[in-house]
Amino acid sequence: MHMADALLSPAVGGGMWAVSAGLIWYSSRKVKDDLDDNKVPLMGVLGAFVFAAQMINFTIPGTGSSGHLGGGLLLAVLLGPHAAFITLSSILTIQAFFFADGGLLALGSNIFNLGFYPCFLAYPLIYKAITRIKETRLFITIGALVAAIVSLQLGSFSVVLQTVFSGISELPFDVFVLMMQPIHLAIGLVEGLATAVVVIFIIKAKPDLFKDKDPEKTSKRFDSKKLVAAIAVSAIVISVSVSWFASTHPDGLEWAIMKTSGIEEIEAPEEGVHRSLENFQKSFAQFPDYQPANNDLLEHQESETWPAVDSGTSIAGFVGSLLTLVTMVVLGLLMKRNRQNR
Numbered sequence: 001m002h003m004a005d006a007l008l009s010p011a012v013g014g015g016m017w018a019v020s021a022g023l024i025w026y027s028s029r030k031v032k033d034d035l036d037d038n039k040v041p042l043m044g045v046l047g048a049f050v051f052a053a054q055m056i057n058f059t060i061p062g063t064g065s066s067g068h069l070g071g072g073l074l075l076a077v078l079l080g081p082h083a084a085f086i087t088l089s090s091i092l093t094i095q096a097f098f099f100a101d102g103g104l105l106a107l108g109s110n111i112f113n114l115g116f117y118p119c120f121l122a123y124p125l126i127y128k129a130i131t132r133i134k135e136t137r138l139f140i141t142i143g144a145l146v147a148a149i150v151s152l153q154l155g156s157f158s159v160v161l162q163t164v165f166s167g168i169s170e171l172p173f174d175v176f177v178l179m180m181q182p183i184h185l186a187i188g189l190v191e192g193l194a195t196a197v198v199v200i201f202i203i204k205a206k207p208d209l210f211k212d213k214d215p216e217k218t219s220k221r222f223d224s225k226k227l228v229a230a231i232a233v234s235a236i237v238i239s240v241s242v243s244w245f246a247s248t249h250p251d252g253l254e255w256a257i258m259k260t261s262g263i264e265e266i267e268a269p270e271e272g273v274h275r276s277l278e279n280f281q282k283s284f285a286q287f288p289d290y291q292p293a294n295n296d297l298l299e300h301q302e303s304e305t306w307p308a309v310d311s312g313t314s315i316a317g318f319v320g321s322l323l324t325l326v327t328m329v330v331l332g333l334l335m336k337r338n339r340q341n342r
Helices: 010-034 039-054 074-078 079-099 105-133 137-168 171-204 224-240 252-261 273-284 313-340
Strands: 058-060 064-066
Touching: 010 079, 010 105, 010 137, 010 313, 039 074, 039 079, 039 224, 039 313, 058 171, 064 079, 064 171, 064 252, 074 079, 074 105, 074 137, 074 171, 079 105, 079 273, 105 137, 137 252, 137 313, 171 224, 171 252, 224 313
Parallel strands: none
Antiparallel strands: 058 064
8 A cells, every 4th residue: 555656746745744744753752751671672673574574465366456464553552553653654764765665755645544544543442442341362353353454444545535635646536445445455354364363472472561460470481582583583584585475466556546547557747746756766765676776686587486486575675674673773772862861
């Protein structure tokens, strides 16, 4: 659901930049108040994990489309809504600038659509309400499913509204929304199930992340360092090798645009802000489409085989995960130092 610049006018794109920047500022102030030594490395490895997970598109049977995890709900459950929003914003920013995944003008929209709904609406109002009844595997799964579906539906509907209000793509509201909502319902189901699986595992491994308990009574299977290491290793494995198994079908947004307009990709205006940002993104991105920019040095061949074993994808995934981890750790330490100075 990463929007391209071609869908947005400068006014709408700039407005969403302002909204998302305000939410990041608000979240950073809130995170400073409860940031502890354990949360900083956890933000780093979970950010790397979500970056890697977003590289894996899964096929939606019978549609010719695919989807990928957003990760906002998972981050909100494990980190809290404010740290989660900052982490996801960092992931999307790294993807836009270094991997040309999502437009620069559309970055504010992508942060809002993928981050605001799961972190500030679905998590506190749906997931927590359901799991408060009873924190069992069943209720965690139900809460994750409902929260993920609602956040994906609201996020995809916002994509439609922002596109229509921009008025530069000529995608009709009625057809576009009828294509977007059902396909993201299917993606939401997968996102909810995946979120539940990870949350249940981590609750079992490190229950004191979720509850104030006597440390002597918590699970001895994992301490914080072992949990952080396990998530970090998972991120590396997913980005370096599991990413080869990603679906080759267009994602939900691309599929909806194709079904609505009859063309695979909408062209952005050839002049003005769109062209300037496109040129900057092309010159800055070192791994466009998750391939090294200087890919001539690698043995890379376009292939229709599956899985697509590709050293370029592995390098891009590893660098992206590492960059996300370092960015989040640095941000966490800076926020922590700022709080201490205050």
